Amino acid sequence: MGQISADAVLRYRDRSWWLGAFGVLEVLLGLFLAALIPLLLLAQAAVDDEARPSGYVLQGVLIYGLLGATFIWLGIGSFRCRRWARSLLLALAWNWLAAGATGLLIGGFLLPKLLESVPEGAKGIVTGVIGIFAAIFLGVPVVLIAFYRSDDVRATCEARDPGPSWVATVPVPVLMGSIWCGVAALGAVSMGFMSNSVLPFFGLLLSGAPGLAANLLxxxxxxxxxxxxxxxxPAAWWLATSLLAGMTVSVAVTFSRVDLAEMYGLMGYGEQVIAQTQALGSSVLWWSALALVPVVGYFLWLRRYFVYCGGNRP
Structure with a gap:
């Protein structure tokens, strides 16, 4: 990742106060996410939810715990004007925006069918919830991107943290890909220990011990x-791109042969959840497969960052 010129560093507007303010907000967000864990456990204890698969709550604890710790860590880094924190927050925000835009796009196509099963009086509430999600998954990352990609913010971090950074040589687009792979790894671990370890595999549904082994691999x-x-x-780029391409084909082939009710039943969901999901039809499955296509395209685009380092990287 390139450095800005020394002259630009001397002429920048100090944004250390703003970096501190954003850092405090990010720490508060992390604490809020961590606070959701006991609430999730209390809600599970109060409701005997047999419609959800085993490990459902554990997955929620894992997600909220890791997200909370991540935002607290990055918030502290932003407060201290660390260069690595700026780079990681920028990469995280871009991933956040991409995931939010994809999710809202898919939700927009599925919304009409979803509203058909919602009582008339609750449709306004559903629309309001979607608006809140749009603000969270689009508005917040846009603000973070606009702030952390600012030349003044970058120069402030360069001046306040002049020493070598462990991500200094990694372009932000590559950081985005690394974060995506890290999330995929955590997702595979969580799926291996919940929902009967179900994994779509080229027309089959692996489960039990084979599913666990495949997920851990x-x-x-x-x-x-x-x-x-x-x-x-370069080997890591080749592996990630091959995995993504293979996963896209595997999901598409499996969803063309496997019934949604069969997969959800194998995962341990109750009849009520299966019926609600079936109301959406097979489109939800195809959208899941199509959502991977732009990710594959993005990783193919990342190749430019590995062509020139093949000769001097192990």
């Missing part, structure tokens, strides 16, 4: 890719 591959991308290793 995927987690290792994604984890290697995440670390390897940070080190700009």
């Amino acid at each position: 995927l987690a290792c591959a994604w984890g290697y890719s995440a670390v390897g991308l940070l080190r700009l290793r």
